[in-house]
Amino acid sequence: MTETRDVAKAIDALRRGWPIAIAAPGEDALTLLAVETADPRRLDAFASTGQASLLISNGRAATLKLTNQIAAADPDHPVVIAPAPWIDFAAATAIADPQLDLSTPLKGPFRTQEIARPLAAAAALQLARIAGLLPAFFTDGIYPEITITPEAIRAHESATRLHIATRARLPIAGEEDAEIVAFRTPESAGEHIALIIGQPDGTLPLVRLHSECLTGDVLGSLKCDCGPQLHEALHRIGGAGWGILLYLRQEGRGIGLVNKLRAYALQDQGFDTVDANTRLGFAVDARDFAVAARMLDLLGQRRVRLLTNNPAKVAGLEAQGITVAERVPLALPANPHNARYLATKRDRTGHQL
Ligand SMILES: Nc1nc2c(ncn2[C@@H]2O[C@H](COP(=O)(O)OP(=O)(O)OP(=O)(O)O)[C@@H](O)[C@H]2O)c(=O)[nH]1
Numbered sequence: 001m002t003e004t005r006d007v008a009k010a011i012d013a014l015r016r017g018w019p020i021a022i023a024a025p026g027e028d029a030l031t032l033l034a035v036e037t038a039d040p041r042r043l044d045a046f047a048s049t050g051q052a053s054l055l056i057s058n059g060r061a062a063t064l065k066l067t068n069q070i071a072a073a074d075p076d077h078p079v080v081i082a083p084a085p086w087i088d089f090a091a092a093t094a095i096a097d098p099q100l101d102l103s104t105p106l107k108g109p110f111r112t113q114e115i116a117r118p119l120a121a122a123a124a125l126q127l128a129r130i131a132g133l134l135p136a137f138f139t140d141g142i143y144p145e146i147t148i149t150p151e152a153i154r155a156h157e158s159a160t161r162l163h164i165a166t167r168a169r170l171p172i173a174g175e176e177d178a179e180i181v182a183f184r185t186p187e188s189a190g191e192h193i194a195l196i197i198g199q200p201d202g203t204l205p206l207v208r209l210h211s212e213c214l215t216g217d218v219l220g221s222l223k224c225d226c227g228p229q230l231h232e233a234l235h236r237i238g239g240a241g242w243g244i245l246l247y248l249r250q251e252g253r254g255i256g257l258v259n260k261l262r263a264y265a266l267q268d269q270g271f272d273t274v275d276a277n278t279r280l281g282f283a284v285d286a287r288d289f290a291v292a293a294r295m296l297d298l299l300g301q302r303r304v305r306l307l308t309n310n311p312a313k314v315a316g317l318e319a320q321g322i323t324v325a326e327r328v329p330l331a332l333p334a335n336p337h338n339a340r341y342l343a344t345k346r347d348r349t350g351h352q353l
């Protein structure tokens with residue numbers, strides 16, 4: 001069994017443009033080179049014939065009108081494009097990156113091929129998301145140094161080794177009686193944070209799960225509602241007497257900052273937040289709230305009142321054994337820049353406002 005440490009090495013390798021392999025039980029190993037971090041020289045070294053297959057997500061394949069029958073029936077089924085002489089590094093980049101769709105007339109024809117290693121292929125796309133890279137790979141090249149298993153990727157993602165690293169008083173503007181709690185896991189560097197406001201008083205805590213949004217939280221972006229929601233949540237928790245804000249390192253609904261900004265670039269071209277994620281090749285929402293449940297558990301709070309408009313957060317916590325006794329809506333006025341985003345959340349992702 002590969003160690004989760006090897007997953008960290010594999011993520012590092014992909015981000016540096018080095019190949020890795022994923023070996024699932026019952027399948028031959030699938031060799032992979034991330035398109036985003038490759039270059040023509042690395043592609044030549046990976047595929048000595050100069051030609052490699054391309055592994056892309058179902059959403060990206062659908063945009064390129066490339067889903068074969070099996071893939072069309074199953075939106076999680078990745079797609080492999082067979083090698084062709086014209087699929088050089090530049091063509092592969094145009095296949096991988098939807099931002100280039102309007103400026104790059106795609107060549108063709110493409111030929112998709114049956115996926116010989118479906119488990120490894122699905123794990124590869126998951127790993128691209130964890131690494132914050134575009135979900136597209138050259139495959140079937142030379143055998144690399146690092147081989148990992150889908151099981152190790154799952155273990156790397158799991159919250160079971162999350163623990164409290166330290167806690168300290170942290171008076172904040174408007175809420176001076178607050179304590180910050182930092183959580184760590186050996187698997188990843190991004191630390192999740194809880195801010196406990198007020199003191200437990202026998203009532204259920206008012207809890208907010210806030211997913212990181214650098215643009216909204218720090219820069220005051222008007223494209224989303226994250227910044228105002230963050231401040232309103234802190235205010236509402238204080239007003240309730242006591243409660244907890246979980247600051248989850250799930251930037252861009254789990255696809256990472258760079259991929260979220262790619263989604264913004266697609267939104268500049270007219271796509272909404274849902275279609276932008278799909279065209280990039282990601283799930284509409286890639287978050288997993290198991291980590292939030294584990295944090296509440298470690299804080300001794302298994303029954304909460306939850307500030308959210310998103311039924312998926314309620315379901316995600318309840319699936320992990322946290323009781324959401326009440327959902328408390330958290331809606332803020334729209335502005336001209338985020339009105340469409342809020343309408344899309346209401347109309348397409350089931351947010352209840
Ligand atoms: N991929 C992507 N992520 C976005 C976009 N706009 C905002 N985000 C991210 O969405 C997340 C905001 O989620 P939250 O406010 O916690 O949750 P929510 O699903 O809107 O549910 P609420 O609890 O009702 O607010 C943050 O991680 C943002 O970075 C976008 O257009 N694309």
Ligand SMILES: [Zn+2]
Binds near residue numbers: 213217225226227
């Ligand atoms: Zn935001």
